[in-house]
Amino acid sequence: MVLIPKTQTTVKILDVGGVPDFWQNSTFLEEITLNIEIYTVNINPLYEQYGTNNHRIKAMTSDARNLKQFKDKEFDIVFSNSVIEHVGDYSEQRQMANEVMRVGKRYFIQTPNLYFPIEPHFIFPFFQFLPIQLRAELLTHFNLGWSKREQDKQKAKAQVESVKLLSKNQFVNLFPGAKCYEEKVLGLTKSFIIYDGW
16 A cells, blocks of 8 residues: 555556455455456466456566556556566566566566575575476475475476576666665565666
8 A cells, every 4th residue: 555656536557467366365355445357367267267356456478578558657656576477587577577677667576586595486505506306306205385296307398497597686687777776574584676667
């Protein structure tokens, strides 16, 4: 609510990589009287197929790197939580960043810190710095964080390679001129939030 200008009565929000349940299970829509439309776009078509139970939330299938169905500055706010590290290599992350800046008047993008000691997806100390083959090997033997044990070595390798964490400099460079906030845990930077337009 703090992110919504007090002068606005209608607000259009795009959640890149989000899912309808995030908004349906929160109290966000109950706490505000503004006319709000929320669009969640996810590469997984199942979210659009199942739809939503709230007329103010629309689920769509789309790729964060190419939001061609939306016009320039169509959204008052673009929001994304821990998605940009999943879209591919740095050039693909740049594609997502460019699309966020193109379609949004304001944006608020979060990603984990590459240098936080516990890798947030596999919940394993310094996992992100281990060789790819060792990471894949670990995943073929253990459940790691949000990932179940994967016996197929190629699938395990693809899974660990699919996460490309960013340093602060890398993240900031994707969004020129934006502000960066550091989320701390025990004095260590756990994640970054890039925001602009406020």
